[in-house]
Amino acid sequence: MKPLVYVTRKLPEEIVARLKENYEVDMWSKEDVQVPREVLLEKVQEADALLTVISDRMDEEVFAAGKNLKVVANMAVGYDNIDLDSASRHNVAICNTPDVLxxxxxxxxxxxxxxxxxxxxxxxxxxxxxxxxxxxxxxxxxxxxxxxxxxxxxxxxxxxxxxxxxxxxxxxxxxxxxxxxxxxxxxxxxxxxxxxxxxxxxxxxxxxxxxxxxxxxxxxxxxxxxxxxxxxxxxxxxxxxxxxxxxxxxxxxxxxxxxxxxxxxxxxxxxxxxxxxxxxxxxLPHIGSATKETRIAMMETCCDNLEAIFADRAPKTLVNKDFLSYRR
Ligand code: GLV
Ligand code: GLV
Missing domain, CATH: 3.40.50.720 (NAD(P)-binding Rossmann-like Domain)
Incomplete structure (x- = not known):
């Protein structure tokens, strides 16, 4: 069975198509509205991976609910929306998108x-x-x-x-x-x-x-x-x-x-x-990395990181390197 990726924001077709090559993909339907907390908490229960954005608060409650969750690919260089200690304790890899932006x-x-x-x-x-x-x-x-x-x-x-x-x-x-x-x-x-x-x-x-x-x-x-x-x-x-x-x-x-x-x-x-x-x-409305080229490159980086995790390779931009020490 393909791993299930939940994407918390509507992303362009080309990225969804790439994800569908390797995963079951479920995605929040809106581009300009954040996924409601209760939807995130429900979706994470089944998901093997999440592709998130900075407005998604990834805390202990989310990680505790994510029984199958292996990786969160956050589409940003910053990851202050994510509780890294909690992620590591739950054996979840956190990846970001530096360099391309x-x-x-x-x-x-x-x-x-x-x-x-x-x-x-x-x-x-x-x-x-x-x-x-x-x-x-x-x-x-x-x-x-x-x-x-x-x-x-x-x-x-x-x-x-x-x-x-x-x-x-x-x-x-x-x-x-x-x-x-x-x-x-x-x-x-x-x-x-x-x-x-x-x-x-x-x-x-x-x-x-x-x-x-x-x-x-x-x-x-x-x-x-x-x-x-x-x-x-x-x-x-x-x-x-x-x-x-x-x-x-x-x-x-x-x-x-x-x-x-x-x-x-x-x-x-x-x-x-x-x-x-x-x-x-x-x-300005938080548009630092907002060019078409760079936003696509950030999404591609998220895809690369997911692929590495599911292929048991080290992802390129792993944030919580200590999660490896929790690995079973
Ligand atoms: C956006 O603010 C980012 O951290 O990439
Ligand atoms: C961190 O935000 C950096 O400067 O790359």
Missing amino acids: TDTTADLAFALLLATARRMIEAAEFVKQGEWKSWSPMLLAGTDVHHKTIGIVGMGKIGTVVAKRAAGFDMEIIYHNRNRHEVAEEMLGARYCSLDELLGEADFVVCLAPLTKETKGMFQREQFQKMKKDAIFINASRGPIVNEEALYEALQAGDIAAAGLDVFNEEPIGADHPLLQLKNVVA
Whole structure:
């Protein structure tokens, strides 16, 4: 009998066709609506594998219900939606999709930085609303990006290629990370700093750190107050790294100049979200990796990982490497 894969979001035909070559496939029918918790809890009881997205909370209750579950292929580089200890205890392999989305996500992070600095969203709206009356000396004047200092918080793969883009804009690059990144230092001239030093020096503070116990709530009012008054804050990793009320207050009080956000504490946000009421906020709906090429590549990576697990090979992008020690 073919293993049963439950897919928690409607995926394109070509991916479903690939999955059907090797598995029985059951799939949630909607692309833009999350699978209800009770459906997930029911489906996991029979499934040998799950293909999940970041809005699926994979906790002890899910793993305990998944009697046959061997692998979860999460279509994201981040896996803060998954309780890894619980997965390992239940002997479930967790795989993610790093690498294929690195450049794409870095492009978006840098585009968000540019859009925020140069007020591009506000300016585009201005034209569309028919408000453009004449060329004016200070009309929608933003702030320069080139030759400024970028402070990258989280110098992983994505942070490193954001630094590469920054180097092309003649920016000075400083970074804060758990570990030193010698390649970035040598190739890009990036300078390691403490978080406080970075906050005090950077014109652009760009958050690309994964969400962990250590990074949750890392940006409070105190951190924003340590930034320059004309600093711009960019978050393209995970919302809960930032205390949103503190960010709102900092933007209103003029502790910092603007923010570009691709991620939020609780997604999705509605039009009534306080941050959206501020003119100096550019908000995007968590689209860091959202290009057609990259989203397909992420799905293909999920398929590769499933195939490896069912062929008893080591998957390419296993997250909970300790699960092997629980293997019977
Ligand atoms: C998306 O946010 C991801 O982690 O891939
Ligand atoms: C982690 O998100 C990375 O930078 O690859």
